């Protein structure tokens with residue numbers, strides 16, 4: 001059953017004209033993660049590089065393609081976690097970097113901290129030699145249009161976002177049995193400047209523990225934070241539930257308790273995986289035993305050779 005990698009491209013509703021791009025992006029990312037794992041790479045390398053590929057893909061709300069804050073600017077959040085040591089790294093409200101996930105990994109590897117935010121994160125990026133990119137290079141026409149559409153006084157940006165979320169994430173188990181997760185996002189449309197979502201918060205926007213499994217979520221960040229979604233799923237798995245059962249229980253709880261919609265990708269140490277969501281759609285893909293699985297609507301699990 002090992003190795004395995006599972007990726008998601010955000011819970012929500014994918015507009016028809018973007019569906020093919022989203023699925024193609026998922027397949028490409030899962031193939032990259034699987035190739036890294038098959039050549040002996042670590043779960044951490046696999047999740048970070050798949051997420052970086054998705055950050056570079058303008059079809060998703062992460063890196064290039066991020067949604068804009070109220071002022072029309074890009075502020076991004078990202079997190080990585082290593083299930084072997086529970087080492088983790090995150091950045092929040094970071095600006096002008098192409099790959100926040102690389103910066104999150106550097107926070108884990110090169111500092112004694114777990115999360116760096118805003119200007120401090122940018123200073124750290126400069127110190128690590130990560131080039132600053134022009135903000136414009138991260139902004140797509142689509143993101144700008146959605147920002148403008150949601151500036152009207154009767155707009156409902158949360159509703160619009162539940163429409164089309166697009167955060168990206170990955171979980172993986174490598175041939176050594178090590179587990180990792182990574183999540184990256186531009187956040188919620190027209191969020192207040194400085195808003196920090198679930199993504200960089202350990203236990204909310206991701207968690208990985210070799211003894212239990214790993215989760216990368218997507219959805220309404222404020223709801224995810226209220227119920228600490230990722231760790232809640234792993235708690236259910238510690239109590240003997242499968243990744244699928246644990247995900248469904250936690251997503252149902254989030255819907256009932258705080259009216260939050262979302263989705264997750266999950267693995268356990270044996271390589272059992274799940275891609276589950278309470279939103280209308282969530283593009284996802286998984287690669288295991290030379291098979292690529294993928295889907296976007298409830299009940300879908302298409303397969304083809306990797």
Ligand SMILES: NC(=O)C[C@H](N)C(=O)O
Nearest residue numbers: 165167187197218219221
């Ligand atoms: N698209 C998302 O999944 C949004 C992300 N969870 C956030 O609230 O920042």
